[in-house]
Amino acid sequence: MKAERVVRGCFALSLAASVGLSLVYLAGGSRAWEGVLLAAALGGIAVGFILWATRLIDAPDNVEERREQKPGEGLGLISEVLEQSVTGVSRRKVLAGLASGAAASLGAALAIPSLSLGPQPGRSLFRTLWVPGIPAVDSEGGRVRPEDVPLSGIITVFPQGSEGAGDSQAVLLRVAPDLLSLPEARASWAPQGCLAYSKICTHAGCPVGLYRAQARELLCPCHQSTFDVLTGAVPVSGPAVRPLPQLPLAVDEDGYLVAQGDFSGPVGPSFWNVTQ
Amino acid sequence: MIRYVESRLGLDSWGRRALRKVFPDHWSFLIGEIALFCFIILVATGTFLTLFYRPDAAVVTYEGPYEPLRGQEVSAAFDSVMRLSFEVRAGLVMRQIHHWAALVFVASTVVHMCRVFFTGAFRRPRELNWIVGFTMLMLALGLGFTGYSLPDDLLSGTGLRIGYSALISIPFAGPYIASLAFGGEFPTENVISRLFVLHVMLLPGLTIALLGAHLAILWRQKHTQYRGPGRSESNVVGKGLWPYQALLSLGVMALTAAVLALMGGLVQINPIWLYGPFDATTVSAPSQPDWYMGWLDGATRLFPPWEPTVFGVTIPSMFLPAVLLPGLFFTVVALWPFIERRLTNDAAEHHLLDSPRDEPGRTALGVAGLLFFTVLTLAGGNDLIALTLDIQVESMTRFFRLAMFVVPPVGGALAYRICRQLRDSREHPLGRGSGVVLRRTEQGGFEEVPRS
Numbered sequence: 001m002k003a004e005r006v007v008r009g010c011f012a013l014s015l016a017a018s019v020g021l022s023l024v025y026l027a028g029g030s031r032a033w034e035g036v037l038l039a040a041a042l043g044g045i046a047v048g049f050i051l052w053a054t055r056l057i058d059a060p061d062n063v064e065e066r067r068e069q070k071p072g073e074g075l076g077l078i079s080e081v082l083e084q085s086v087t088g089v090s091r092r093k094v095l096a097g098l099a100s101g102a103a104a105s106l107g108a109a110l111a112i113p114s115l116s117l118g119p120q121p122g123r124s125l126f127r128t129l130w131v132p133g134i135p136a137v138d139s140e141g142g143r144v145r146p147e148d149v150p151l152s153g154i155i156t157v158f159p160q161g162s163e164g165a166g167d168s169q170a171v172l173l174r175v176a177p178d179l180l181s182l183p184e185a186r187a188s189w190a191p192q193g194c195l196a197y198s199k200i201c202t203h204a205g206c207p208v209g210l211y212r213a214q215a216r217e218l219l220c221p222c223h224q225s226t227f228d229v230l231t232g233a234v235p236v237s238g239p240a241v242r243p244l245p246q247l248p249l250a251v252d253e254d255g256y257l258v259a260q261g262d263f264s265g266p267v268g269p270s271f272w273n274v275t276q
Numbered sequence: 277m278i279r280y281v282e283s284r285l286g287l288d289s290w291g292r293r294a295l296r297k298v299f300p301d302h303w304s305f306l307i308g309e310i311a312l313f314c315f316i317i318l319v320a321t322g323t324f325l326t327l328f329y330r331p332d333a334a335v336v337t338y339e340g341p342y343e344p345l346r347g348q349e350v351s352a353a354f355d356s357v358m359r360l361s362f363e364v365r366a367g368l369v370m371r372q373i374h375h376w377a378a379l380v381f382v383a384s385t386v387v388h389m390c391r392v393f394f395t396g397a398f399r400r401p402r403e404l405n406w407i408v409g410f411t412m413l414m415l416a417l418g419l420g421f422t423g424y425s426l427p428d429d430l431l432s433g434t435g436l437r438i439g440y441s442a443l444i445s446i447p448f449a450g451p452y453i454a455s456l457a458f459g460g461e462f463p464t465e466n467v468i469s470r471l472f473v474l475h476v477m478l479l480p481g482l483t484i485a486l487l488g489a490h491l492a493i494l495w496r497q498k499h500t501q502y503r504g505p506g507r508s509e510s511n512v513v514g515k516g517l518w519p520y521q522a523l524l525s526l527g528v529m530a531l532t533a534a535v536l537a538l539m540g541g542l543v544q545i546n547p548i549w550l551y552g553p554f555d556a557t558t559v560s561a562p563s564q565p566d567w568y569m570g571w572l573d574g575a576t577r578l579f580p581p582w583e584p585t586v587f588g589v590t591i592p593s594m595f596l597p598a599v600l601l602p603g604l605f606f607t608v609v610a611l612w613p614f615i616e617r618r619l620t621n622d623a624a625e626h627h628l629l630d631s632p633r634d635e636p637g638r639t640a641l642g643v644a645g646l647l648f649f650t651v652l653t654l655a656g657g658n659d660l661i662a663l664t665l666d667i668q669v670e671s672m673t674r675f676f677r678l679a680m681f682v683v684p685p686v687g688g689a690l691a692y693r694i695c696r697q698l699r700d701s702r703e704h705p706l707g708r709g710s711g712v713v714l715r716r717t718e719q720g721g722f723e724e725v726p727r728s
Contacts, residue, residue: 029365031372035541038369042534049527059520064298064512066498066627118459121451125444125461139557156557166463166556199557204576204594205441205462206434207559221559222434223577224659224669237670239576241583241593269441270592271451275585 003055007048014044125274126266128159128168128198130247130259135160136172136196143256146192149174152213156199159259167267169199170247171208172257173229175216182232182246186264189248194257196247197233198267201225203240205269218244242270299521300501300514304395306528308388313532314381315487319480321374328364329426330356331472333465342549350553353428353468357548373540378423380536382416382568389413393612393642395629397500399622403613405493408486410610415483417568422475424566427546428468433554434563437462438573442599445592463556502629505715509627562659574655575601578677636695644688651679 017040024033086092135143136157149155155172158165177193189195197218199207206222217236218227225238233244245263252258266274282288299305332352338345340355341362350358360367389409392398398406421439425432440462443454459466498512507513515521539545551560565573575597583593608615616638617623632639654661655676662669717723 025366031368032541034366034369035373035537035539039534039538039541042530042537046527046530046534049523049530051527053520053523053527057519057523059515061506061513062296062298062516063506064498066510066512068510114456118455118457121455121461125451164556167461169557203441204438204598206437206563207557209557209559221659222438222563223573224673225581235581238673239579239581239593241581269444269594270583270590271444272447272589272592274590274592276588 001056003051007051007056010044010048010051012044014041014048017041017044125268125271128262128267129162129165130159130168130170130262132259132261133252134259135252136170136247136249136257136259137163139163144172145255146174146194146251146257149194149257151175154209154211154218157196157257167200169207170196170263171199171211171218172196173211175230179216179230181230186232186246186248188250189246189260191249191251191257194249195229196249196257196259197227197229197244198247198263199244200268201240202235202242202244202267203238203269208244242274295516295518297495297517298499298512298514299517300499300512301520302502304391305499306525307384307391309525309528310532311381311384311388312487313529314377314384314536315483316529317377317533317536318374318381321370321377322476322480324370325360325374326476328356328360328367329353329472331426331469332356333428333468338553345549345552348553351428351468353426354548354553357427357429361549369537369540372543372545373536374423375545376539376543377536378420379566379568380532382413382420382566385409385413385416386568390642390646394632394639395500395502396626396635396638397629398613398616399626400613400617401497401625402493402500405490405497406613407610408490408493410606412483412486412490414606415479415486419475419479419483420566420568422471422479424546425471426468426475427548428554429546429548430551430554430558430560431546431548431563433463433556434559435565435569436467438576438598442594445594446599447589447591447595450592463554498627500627500629502631507628509625512627562657562663564657564660567653570656571649571652572598572602572656574652574658574676577658578652578655578673578680580677633695633698636692636699639695640688640692643691644684647687648680648684651676651683655680 017037021034021037021041024030024037086095089095137143137160138155138157141160141163143160144155144157149172151174153173157170157172159168162168173195175193175195177190180190180193180195182190197208199209201208201220201222203220203225204222206220208218208220208225208227210219210221211217212219212226216229218229218233219225220238220240223239225240226236227233227240227244228236232246235241235243242265245265245267247263248260249257250260282291330352334352335349336352336355338348338350338355338358340346340358342358345358357371360371362368392406392409421435425436440454440458443457444450446453455461457470458464459470499514501507501512501514504513564570576594579593579597581593584591630638632642655673658672658676659669661667662672715723715725
């Protein structure tokens with residue numbers, strides 16, 4: 001019979017592929033050959049079994065009758081057994097209530113240690129590591145002078161001693177000072193046109209890593225929120241709502257950039273009491 | 277062997293019945309099996325990966341054979357995945373099969389659920405198994421998300437960060453939940469080991485338990501079947517488990533594994549060495565999640581910049597698209613058997629399946645839902661589409677905002693009309709059959725009767 005010969009051939013092919021697979025492995029391995037030979041070994045078995053089932057077997061249709069599942073039937077039999085638990089009890093509801101109360105409070109008591117999983121957020125979401133007078137440094141810890149800041153690019157800066165700190169990262173960039181139209185209260189925050197904004201997007205928290213220097217816009221690659229750096233990183237398109245918090249900058253007596261204090265608001269994505 | 281087992285367990289009559297158990301023969305019943313086989317492959321390949329993976333955020337210097345990253349500071353987790361990919365023999369092919377199997381696992385689960393939905397297989401008495409299956413889909417998404425994050429590369433770090441932002445956006449409880457889940461403010465050091473225990477123990481354990489329940493309920497309730505001669509609500513017609521169904525299923529399992537092995541061997545997936553290690557201050561552009569998360573990313577991109585503060589309580593702009601929308605959508609999906617029962621007042625038992633056209637309303641709703649999902653998924657790639665077509669991203673976003681509201685109702689209405697026409701004309705869309713079937717008469721002859 002022809003189909004049977006094909007099935008035999010499939011299994012033989014699979015066998016050969018498995019031997020080949022072992023040889024490839026022993027010879028040092030190769031991702032592509034491992035995949036192909038494994039696929040051939042499995043594929044031979046697959047086609048073999050499928051042809052065996054569909055071509056070699058002459059299986060007639062079976063017919064099975066379903067049980068009639070009448071609603072409620074059998075319930076009496078079960079409850080008869082279940083009732084045995086309360087045959088000697090006079091106040092069933094009290095007993096059942098207390099038992100479930102005990103179980104529930106035990107469950108709650110055992111669930112409470114899950115509070116150890118993390119600290120209370122407290123005010124930590126409102127603060128970063130920037131404090132008045134702390135130098136702004138790059139990821140290598142190097143201090144930055146205003147004239148080091150490129151006009152067409154961005155540098156990521158951190159408070160000195162916390163290089164890489166997730167919540168304190170800021171983008172530092174420079175524009176010609178006469179282009180700026182920051183809110184009046186921030187007039188002194190941008191010495192020589194140097195601007196620092198939180199690098200964490202106020203939408204979903206991705207690093208706002210792209211700078212369109214000609215449009216003077218910061219762009220978040222995750223959901224395409226864009227922020228106008230000249231007006232205080234106000235969102236101009238995309239889903240972000242809050243401006244990127246600004247870091248007030250100053251220049252110390254050695255000519256290096258330092259922070260005047262913490263960001264102008266909570267950094268990162270919004271939460272329910274972000275405005276409080 | 278059989279005698280040995282039989283003489284100790286005494287299974288002869290049960291065993292005989294089990295071997296003859298009826299499986300109706302239809303290709304669409306194999307989709308759920310493919311999901312099961314993917315899960316088996318995931319457990320097998322995943323076990324191999326676990327032997328080499330280190331769930332550790334400690335900083336080490338990469339010193340492996342991949343030149344561009346040598347000397348860089350990476351986490352021990354990332355380092356172990358690099359070693360698995362470049363130094364462990366057969367490691368990369370296992371990793372790639374695992375990732376492809378995960379994508380196909382979620383896909384086949386979703387397609388299986390669509391089959392159950394469009395054929396009405398979820399109706400009484402199978403509502404329970406719908407809930408069990410739905411829970412397994414949720415677990416599958418959790419498994420996918422946690423597994424995606426384990427290599428601690430730049431792309432998965434971005435996914436985690438967005439997950440953190442979604443958690444923190446929940447009114448009142450958000451900051452607490454996020455802090456408990458991540459062990460502090462993102463990024464934290466302990467998240468990798470937490471994801472690991474979820475990914476290799478809790479979630480797969482629950483999935484295995486529910487899988488057992490899913491199959492036990494299926495076995496107990498017997499299969500549904502499509503309409504056909506000799507098939508009724510009170511019987512089930514098909515081939516026996518042995519030999520036909522067992523051999524066929526084995527074949528399909530091997531076929532699933534073969535296709536995944538081929539993809540794992542030849543089609544690169546998640547090349548973490550190109551993304552580089554996670555770094556809280558950088559992000560790769562464009563950044564895309566695995567396919568089943570794309571719709572949430574799309575919803576987040578399309579949602580307008582709107583963040584109202586009412587009585588001092590801010591509703592973050594992430595909350596509606598990334599928490600409330602999937603929450604509502606999944607609630608409706610989970611409760612659909614009960615919702616439909618309310619709508620149709622049909623509390624009867626159903627063992628015969630509908631053809632999608634038999635219930636135009638349900639089919640239209642399903643089509644609209646799938647289109648909604650599709651539009652959002654495409655919107656999740658709006659930057660890529662904009663780049664390819666050389667259009668501004670903002671225009672793509674406006675287009676998708678419109679499409680989100682227009683495409684699903686139009687598609688649903690179209691599906692409704694097509695179903696009505698097919699139902700009235702009684703013709704199979706693929707042109708098979710003439711609308712009549714032959715039936716044996718009591719005298720031994722044959723007669724033609726209209727297809728029921």
